[in-house]
Amino acid sequence: MSLDVAIDHRQGDFRLQARFSAGTGLTALFGRSGSGKTTLVNVIAGLVKPEKGHVTVDGQALVDTGRRLFVPPHRRRVGYVFQEGRLFPHLTVRRNLLYGRWFTPHAERRARLDDVVEMLGIGGLLARHPASLSGGEKQRVAIGRALLASPRLLLMDEPLAALDDARKAEILPYIERLRDQAGIPIVYVSHAVVEVVRLATTVVMMQDGQVAAAGPAGEVMSRLDVASLGRAEIGALLDATVTAADDGYGLSLLATQAGELRVPALDLPVGATLRVQILARDVMIALAPPQGLSGLNMLQGTLAEIGLPQGASVDLRLDCNGAPVLAQITRRSLETLGLRVGQRLTGIVKSVTFAGR
Amino acid sequence: MFQALTTEEWQIVELSLRIATWAMFGSLPFGLLVAWILARKRFWGHALLNSIVHLPLVMPPVVTGYMLLLLFGRRGFFGAALADVGIVFAFRWTGAALACAVMGFPLMVRAMRLSIEAVDRRLEAAAGTLGANALWVFVTVTLPLILPGVVAGMILSFAKAMGEFGATITFVSNIPGETRTLPTAIYTFLNVPGGDAGALRLTLISVALSLAALLASEWLARRAARNVGAA
Numbered sequence: 001m002s003l004d005v006a007i008d009h010r011q012g013d014f015r016l017q018a019r020f021s022a023g024t025g026l027t028a029l030f031g032r033s034g035s036g037k038t039t040l041v042n043v044i045a046g047l048v049k050p051e052k053g054h055v056t057v058d059g060q061a062l063v064d065t066g067r068r069l070f071v072p073p074h075r076r077r078v079g080y081v082f083q084e085g086r087l088f089p090h091l092t093v094r095r096n097l098l099y100g101r102w103f104t105p106h107a108e109r110r111a112r113l114d115d116v117v118e119m120l121g122i123g124g125l126l127a128r129h130p131a132s133l134s135g136g137e138k139q140r141v142a143i144g145r146a147l148l149a150s151p152r153l154l155l156m157d158e159p160l161a162a163l164d165d166a167r168k169a170e171i172l173p174y175i176e177r178l179r180d181q182a183g184i185p186i187v188y189v190s191h192a193v194v195e196v197v198r199l200a201t202t203v204v205m206m207q208d209g210q211v212a213a214a215g216p217a218g219e220v221m222s223r224l225d226v227a228s229l230g231r232a233e234i235g236a237l238l239d240a241t242v243t244a245a246d247d248g249y250g251l252s253l254l255a256t257q258a259g260e261l262r263v264p265a266l267d268l269p270v271g272a273t274l275r276v277q278i279l280a281r282d283v284m285i286a287l288a289p290p291q292g293l294s295g296l297n298m299l300q301g302t303l304a305e306i307g308l309p310q311g312a313s314v315d316l317r318l319d320c321n322g323a324p325v326l327a328q329i330t331r332r333s334l335e336t337l338g339l340r341v342g343q344r345l346t347g348i349v350k351s352v353t354f355a356g357r
Numbered sequence: 358m359f360q361a362l363t364t365e366e367w368q369i370v371e372l373s374l375r376i377a378t379w380a381m382f383g384s385l386p387f388g389l390l391v392a393w394i395l396a397r398k399r400f401w402g403h404a405l406l407n408s409i410v411h412l413p414l415v416m417p418p419v420v421t422g423y424m425l426l427l428l429f430g431r432r433g434f435f436g437a438a439l440a441d442v443g444i445v446f447a448f449r450w451t452g453a454a455l456a457c458a459v460m461g462f463p464l465m466v467r468a469m470r471l472s473i474e475a476v477d478r479r480l481e482a483a484a485g486t487l488g489a490n491a492l493w494v495f496v497t498v499t500l501p502l503i504l505p506g507v508v509a510g511m512i513l514s515f516a517k518a519m520g521e522f523g524a525t526i527t528f529v530s531n532i533p534g535e536t537r538t539l540p541t542a543i544y545t546f547l548n549v550p551g552g553d554a555g556a557l558r559l560t561l562i563s564v565a566l567s568l569a570a571l572l573a574s575e576w577l578a579r580r581a582a583r584n585v586g587a588a
Contacts, residue, residue, distance in 0.1 A: 045486050046485075046486075047482055047485075047486070072485075072490075073482070073485040073486050074485050074486070074487075074488050074489055074490050075488075076486075077488070078486065079486065079487075080483070080486040082479070082483060084479070086477075086479055086480055086482075086483040088480060088483075088484070088498060089480075089502070090501040090502060099484070099487055099489075099497075100487030100488050102488075103487060103488030103489055103493070104488060145487065146486075146487070149487050149488055
């Protein structure tokens with residue numbers, strides 16, 4: 001499956017000029033509020049008609065202004081989970097869930113009610129009305145409703161934005177399951193780094209109506225020029241595999257492309273995969289592997305990029321066996337150590353954050 | 358005084374209910390359509406259409422009745438053409454129903470328009486992304502959500518029809534068994550010497566009917582609101 005978008009659209013003073021492609025997995029449209037993310041998904045869904053451009057799913061055009069082609073929303077088979085859920089207040093949860101299924105041709109009804117209900121854990125809610133559901137429950141039902149229309153593509157517009165942290169934590173695992181099990185490509189709009197880091201396969205970074213960066217999540221999220229990220233949140237994303245559940249000292253051993261990491265024992269078996277984040281501010285730099293240091297995690301790498309100085313500090317990108325690792329050090333240290341691109345360095349990792357399954 | 362209704366009184370009550378029911382159901386599709394257009398569409402002449410719909414509310418009922426006579430009388434603009442296909446309004450109970458429908462129309466449209474304007478259109482967009490075309494969106498989302506407003510509009514139209522006097526008597530006169538409704542019958546009794554007793558009996562019937570209609574409408578409106586999940 002592939003999604004191909006190239007549009008040029010004006011809305012008042014705002015100009016959206018975006019071009020990107022997305023494949024399987026979850027593609028995060030990431031950027032600040034007002035950067036054009038929602039307009040972009042509305043164009044994909046057919047709720048906004050672009051002035052110029054095209055949207056193609058699996059080679060089939062949904063809109064192509066050059067050919068004067070516009071497929072109306074109800075014939076696109078593109079699922080949409082809205083920020084506010086938008087459940088039908090006059091229907092029970094069950095009838096909300098089955099609403100889209102009714103309009104789907106028999107041959108294309110892939111999603112089954114039982115499977116979706118089980119995956120989202122909403123079996124106990126079927127007889128209730130939306131008014132009596134919590135925010136998190138509503139959002140899970142909204143996801144189920146979109147899935148049961150057997151869409152070719154699922155759009156999610158900040159589905160967690162209206163929820164508190166506890167409710168977010170409740171839903172994130174379901175979205176991970178959706179990404180890994182449902183086999184439907186997802187376009188996920190968010191301005192929250194935590195969500196993108198945890199969920200995204202591919203990241204499309206939006207800035208002022210333009211695509212500022214696009215590519216695999218690990219790559220885009222470790223770019224030093226990814227300016228719309230808060231500085232404190234810059235960090236490298238690494239896919240890890242558990243190689244030892246407990247080393248006898250209450251630590252788990254993780255294998256990553258960048259090297260081996262020891263973290264406080266995770267409740268995961270050997271062979272389990274997870275995603276970890278190493279924030280730039282949690283990495284120190286040494287010219288040679290230091291002796292007599294209590295730190296456990298040291299990664300060897302080559303200095304690949306020195307970012308622009310910001311105040312007293314500067315960001316560095318190390319290439320550790322092909323995986324990017326970011327470090328934030330002071331300008332003073334940069335000078336004292338005389339760092340040059342291409343130099344062999346050791347990154348001392350102070351802490352590793354669990355970022356997703 | 359408190360004996361059972363006479364045949365004549367039954368006839369009047371039955372006729373009034375029949376006329377009001379026809380007026381209500383007959384104007385329902387038009388009322389819904391006009392309310393939807395006024396609520397959703399912006400076009401040149403929007404204000405004019407809105408004013409025309411409201412005219413019967415503002416004009417003296419006699420004027421409305423006379424205009425109906427001019428348009429739908431036997432030699433009227435529409436009346437002559439309709440008479441050729443066998444539809445006659447002049448001096449028939451159908452004409453009374455038409456007069457009542459026209460008089461109740463602005464009330465019906467107002468109630469429905471307000472409820473249509475209150476619908477969250479984002480829900481309709483959501484239904485669209487789930488595969489429903491415009492007609493299905495209206496039937497499965499919009500209509501259930503505006504049901505309380507539709508019921509309210511129907512009740513207002515029915516109530517107006519039960520009490521309509523001026524336009525009815527002008528357009529279709531006051532013919533016993535054909536166009537003599539409760540208000541015109543009471544009026545007739547009051548114009549006959551010694552008719553007070555008859556007028557009073559009909560007045561009591563009128564009060565009883567109105568009360569029953571109000572109670573029924575309250576119950577209907579409650580039910581409709583509950584179905585929308587307003588609770």
